[in-house]
Amino acid sequence: MANTLKNVEIRLTNTNGEHFKFWTISVASRTVRLSWGTVGGRRTQTRKFSFQNNEAALEFMYKRVDIRIKGGYREVQTFSTAA
Numbered sequence: 001m002a003n004t005l006k007n008v009e010i011r012l013t014n015t016n017g018e019h020f021k022f023w024t025i026s027v028a029s030r031t032v033r034l035s036w037g038t039v040g041g042r043r044t045q046t047r048k049f050s051f052q053n054n055e056a057a058l059e060f061m062y063k064r065v066d067i068r069i070k071g072g073y074r075e076v077q078t079f080s081t082a083a
Contacts, residue, residue: 006054008080010065012073013039022076023068027057034064 009026023036030051037044051057069075 006081008058008061009078010061010075011077012065012068013076014068014071014073015039016072019072021073023073025061025064027054027061030054030057032057032060 007026007028009024012023014021014023020039021036022039024034026033030053032049032051034047034049035044049057049060051060065075
């Protein structure tokens with residue numbers, strides 16, 4: 001069954017130990033945008049990726065989220081819209 005989500009944004013934070021970082025990933029159609037930095041910091045880094053279709057973009061997003069969660073991040077917010 002194909003995934004019916006088209007636009008998704010997931011926000012994670014890592015406040016373990018001395019960390020106070022955020023990491024955000026969003027999918028809009030077939031484009032993925034990553035943003036990360038220090039919570040309250042002045043600099044945010046951003047990177048964009050383009051994929052063949054929305055399903056590939058969503059698969060990439062969920063793999064990246066799993067990696068971050070295993071690295072100590074926790075989910076703060078998720079926004080999504082269906083197709």
